[in-house]
Amino acid sequence: MTSCHRGAKGLSRAERVAIFGGSHGNEMSGVTLVKLWLENGVEIRRRGVEVTPFIANPRAVETCTRYIDSDLNRAFTTENLRAPHCEDLPYEVRRAQEINQIFGPKGSQDAYDVIFDLHNTTSNMGGTVILESTQDDFNLQMVHYIQSAIAPASCSVLVNDHPVLKYATTRSVAKHALGLEVGPQPQGVVRGDILEIMRKILKHALDFIELFNGGMEFPPCTVDVYRVSERVDYPRDECGNISGLVHPDLQDRDWEPLNPGEPIFQMFDGRTMLYEGDSTVYPTFINEAAYYEKRQAFVTTRKDQLESSKELLHQTSINRRL
Amino acid sequence: MTSCHRGAKGLSRAERVAIFGGSHGNEMSGVTLVKLWLENGVEIRRRGVEVTPFIANPRAVETCTRYIDSDLNRAFTTENLRAPHCEDLPYEVRRAQEINQIFGPKGSQDAYDVIFDLHNTTSNMGGTVILESTQDDFNLQMVHYIQSAIAPASCSVLVNDHPVLKYATTRSVAKHALGLEVGPQPQGVVRGDILEIMRKILKHALDFIELFNGGMEFPPCTVDVYRVSERVDYPRDECGNISGLVHPDLQDRDWEPLNPGEPIFQMFDGRTMLYEGDSTVYPTFINEAAYYEKRQAFVTTRKDQLESSKELLHQTSINRRL
Ligand SMILES: [Zn+2]
Ligand SMILES: [Zn+2]
Numbered sequence: 001m002t003s004c005h006r007g008a009k010g011l012s013r014a015e016r017v018a019i020f021g022g023s024h025g026n027e028m029s030g031v032t033l034v035k036l037w038l039e040n041g042v043e044i045r046r047r048g049v050e051v052t053p054f055i056a057n058p059r060a061v062e063t064c065t066r067y068i069d070s071d072l073n074r075a076f077t078t079e080n081l082r083a084p085h086c087e088d089l090p091y092e093v094r095r096a097q098e099i100n101q102i103f104g105p106k107g108s109q110d111a112y113d114v115i116f117d118l119h120n121t122t123s124n125m126g127g128t129v130i131l132e133s134t135q136d137d138f139n140l141q142m143v144h145y146i147q148s149a150i151a152p153a154s155c156s157v158l159v160n161d162h163p164v165l166k167y168a169t170t171r172s173v174a175k176h177a178l179g180l181e182v183g184p185q186p187q188g189v190v191r192g193d194i195l196e197i198m199r200k201i202l203k204h205a206l207d208f209i210e211l212f213n214g215g216m217e218f219p220p221c222t223v224d225v226y227r228v229s230e231r232v233d234y235p236r237d238e239c240g241n242i243s244g245l246v247h248p249d250l251q252d253r254d255w256e257p258l259n260p261g262e263p264i265f266q267m268f269d270g271r272t273m274l275y276e277g278d279s280t281v282y283p284t285f286i287n288e289a290a291y292y293e294k295r296q297a298f299v300t301t302r303k304d305q306l307e308s309s310k311e312l313l314h315q316t317s318i319n320r321r322l
Numbered sequence: 323m324t325s326c327h328r329g330a331k332g333l334s335r336a337e338r339v340a341i342f343g344g345s346h347g348n349e350m351s352g353v354t355l356v357k358l359w360l361e362n363g364v365e366i367r368r369r370g371v372e373v374t375p376f377i378a379n380p381r382a383v384e385t386c387t388r389y390i391d392s393d394l395n396r397a398f399t400t401e402n403l404r405a406p407h408c409e410d411l412p413y414e415v416r417r418a419q420e421i422n423q424i425f426g427p428k429g430s431q432d433a434y435d436v437i438f439d440l441h442n443t444t445s446n447m448g449g450t451v452i453l454e455s456t457q458d459d460f461n462l463q464m465v466h467y468i469q470s471a472i473a474p475a476s477c478s479v480l481v482n483d484h485p486v487l488k489y490a491t492t493r494s495v496a497k498h499a500l501g502l503e504v505g506p507q508p509q510g511v512v513r514g515d516i517l518e519i520m521r522k523i524l525k526h527a528l529d530f531i532e533l534f535n536g537g538m539e540f541p542p543c544t545v546d547v548y549r550v551s552e553r554v555d556y557p558r559d560e561c562g563n564i565s566g567l568v569h570p571d572l573q574d575r576d577w578e579p580l581n582p583g584e585p586i587f588q589m590f591d592g593r594t595m596l597y598e599g600d601s602t603v604y605p606t607f608i609n610e611a612a613y614y615e616k617r618q619a620f621v622t623t624r625k626d627q628l629e630s631s632k633e634l635l636h637q638t639s640i641n642r643r644l
Contacts, residue, residue: 032567032590035563036590064614064615065387122508122510122511184508185508186444186506186507186508186509186511186611187508187509187510187611188444188509188611188612188614189444189508189609189610189611189614190564190567190568190609191567191568191609192567192568192569192570192573192588193570193573195567241357245354245512245513245514245517246512246513246514247514248514248515251513251514251515266514268354268358287511287512287513288511289508289509289510290510292386292510292511293386
């Protein structure tokens, strides 16, 4: 999708940027920040870019639940976006169509350049940027910039381009889609420390866009990422009921190596279930509240390095150079 | 209420005991433990006592929400329990009536002797027993026993007999009402460490009942408790919207002293709000997710010492002695 904007001439400026809070209505850092910025946007103003804060699922925010009828952050499938209007469409499908109309259409030249989608997790993931592609030089340079700017604090990069586990996110409407996932924070709670991490990542992200639009050139870079590998469900009995919990040795150890033979579940009958993979993985989204219903205790990831294909500069800068 | 069972002859045995999980459907330690014990109750079996595990709000458990129509753990008012049956009674009022019928009637001789009501909080409260009265020798001896048995781990005792802030709990149906409140744990999540704390407190509580019923005599005792003093709301703007968050210096500091002049809220406009009370208090339920809707950022408590009025022994033992 980005390939048509790229090539010898570089990328266009990222002139239209949106910040989504409340894609999940009970993830309070994004809800809180977007509400603040809707009242006073000074903090997110940058030269040469229009930044739009936006509450993605206002009804879910109002009731402080993840969603009303179905998960908005899974709703942006072609099928949903093309579904004919009718009374009994789930609320989030109708909302996805509205969002697609305002910020898309998804996959088109008219779509917004960048959407930051702000999420919280109950998992101990710290500050994380989620990317949906290994091929997006703009995003790679952005996370590289964020990681340098935020040091010595860290910002993990999770890439979900998994053929099965990738899903149709709210942010996927934009040309460049970025999820910000910060935890641990319970649903329905605003924690100051977690809010600050999200705020800082976003600050550096917007700074990057301003610099890029202003003509700064970014040399080729390499980014350490975690790539989604496998979904691991809770252990279950023959009726499908959960029969064990995340092992205390694994709880809160997001991004730490998990080796074959190490404990992953404490069974209610006292047994310990061990990891049976054949090599070291890096679990994340460990014991995320919202993923019980998705039958996911954690996802495993594998470490990878992504390289931007070349230096990043935008069209105008190239023209100036010629 | 307990006074009629007491007197020179001591207390009756505590022969009927119930353990409630899921009074709030998204507080998963109690839900998990009660479901386990409904399948296999060996762990909670004790000589001379019938222990009944019970899911208090099954519909809320099914949807993993706090409640369906209204908070079950506020529903046990005389008015609700006497409300005539009709179609549009909130689900939790109907459920309160059912529970009152099975385990009560509240305030009567027929009521269960003891109800343990299992709760989780997103606050960093650790293992806590909540009492509703300063006058219940049986409960005081029980928490004294638990605190000794669980050491060096600690089990805080919160007493809510506040004229305004006390509410009509699910457990209030029993002659002896005890809330077990363990945190921090996000709603909808089962953490192994939190589950273990709850399990241990309950184990010792049941051991105590077995010993008491078996005739053990308990000498007079003193218990350090925290008594509910004041509810503190989030700061709000003129429209009633929350205008600041729990200050990072206060977050997670449940039970620690808060002195006048120390920070309590970080305002979104950058200011810090200080505690303006006139003496040291001990905040708890700090930043509990479920209390945003109740306009409560935390409650303050004051330290107190409660003394059991005399040694505790049950009727039969006294008769044996005479
Ligand atoms: Zn989310
Ligand atoms: Zn509760």
